[in-house]
Amino acid sequence: MIDAVDLFCGAGGLTAGMRQAGIEVHAGYDIEAQCRHAYEVNNQAVFVDQDVKSLSKEQLEAWYPRVDGRYRLLAGCAPCQPFSTYNQGRDTSADSKWPLLYHFARLIRELQPELVTMENVPDVTKHEVYDDFVKNLETQGYKVWAEPVACVEYGLPQLRRRHVLLASKLGPIKLIEPTHRDAPVSVQEMIGDLPRIAAGDCDPHDPMHRAATLTPINLQRILNSREGGTWRDWPPHLVADCHRKPSGKTYASVYGRMSRNKPSPTMTTLCYGFGNGRFGHYEQARALSLREAAILQSFPRNYEFMPPDRITFKAVGRMIGNAVPVRLGEVIGQSLMSHVRAYEQHLHQ
Structure with a gap:
């Protein structure tokens, strides 16, 4: 029913979710060649190592079957670094990632797919490039739905917020209603049954279930950390120099254990490091393993x-x-599939 190409596909999170919802994703584009293995092995789709800036309408068209009753979806989650909170107040205009939304808009204009989706950090809406992106869609006849989404309300065991955009030439569209607004999924529900491992060890049955080593002082720090607590719980001799300064006393979210009965903090690229956030295991004396972070x-x-x-x-x-x-990819996919089914039903009435 829906055929898709995933721009800025990375390791395939969006593709995997959309496939779970029943969307046929044929290819993903990204310049991070290391992602090829993850994308292709898990998703039965082709990874293309190509910059979206050089991508043409003809190259995209080749991925879509020419069959009646099929709808084309172009998905794109441009790298979010220029729009992130971390870069607030910084001049990111020279960032090579900045124009990527314009190239995404160009490809939509040339290809004219029936459906479009885009996901990014909530602060993307504060930038002119985003306003231009939405205006371009609307002037081409797309109906646009775009709002911040609390992923925890859809069953993600993580306090992650993202901005999601859905656009359709078929008519008004929106994200499905939250599925877990009153029943968030906890960390323990998701990873509590994984085998116990120590810092620096790896589960012999899963090479991804490995935890980073800890220095002797960080081992003492995590042993003195309580679940859901902060570095303020430590004895004075373990407190880091940066936290002794007035400027560091407000940073309570690093060197922390997660709470087992709550969702996790947002997973970052450094989610395997105890000192990089609240990434300490709620019970074991180590940071999250790679498998736990992925789960x-x-x-x-x-x-x-x-x-x-x-x-x-x-x-x-x-x-x-x-x-x-x-x-989140699955929720986006379910929303698009529901939208197309409603459109088809209306056509045949």
Whole structure:
């Protein structure tokens, strides 16, 4: 019913979610060649290592079957660094990622797919390039729905907020209603049954279930950390120099354990490091394993990111943190499928 191409596809979070919703994703484009293995092995789609800036309408058209009753979807989640809170107040105009939304808009204008989706950080709406993107869609006859989404309300066990845009030439469209607004999924529900491992160890049955090593002082810090607490719970001799300064006393979210009965914090590219956020395991004396971080991003438990002998924390952490959560991709896919079914039903009345 819906055929899709995924621009800026990364390791395939959006593609995997849309496929779970029944959308046929034929290809993903990205310049991060390391993502090829994860994208192709798990998604039965082709990874194309090509810059979207050089992508043409003809190249995209080749992926869509010429069959009546099929609808074309162009999906794109341009890298969010220029729009992130971290860059508030910085001059990011020279960032090479900045024009990518304009190139996405160009490809929509040339291809004229029936359906479009875009996902980014909530602060993307504060930038002129986003306003231009929406105006371009509307002037071409697309009906646009665009709002911030609390992913935890859709069953993602993570306090992640994203801005989601859906656009259709078939008529008004919107995201499906929240599925877990009153029943958020907790960390323990998702990772509580994984085998216990120590810092620096790896589960012999899963090369992704590995935890980073801890320095002796960080091992003492996590042993003195309580679930859901902060570094303020430590004895004075363990407190880091940066937290002794007036400027560091407000940063309570680093060197923390998660709470087992709550959703996790947002998974970042450094989600495997105890000192990089509240990424300490709620019970064990270590940071999250790569597998646990991927599960909290709603990747299937058997999702393969790299060949086992090539896994590194930095490379896989980057893929996990930059990914569209699979569950959010599924919700986007379900919304698009529901929209097309309603359109078809209206046609045949």
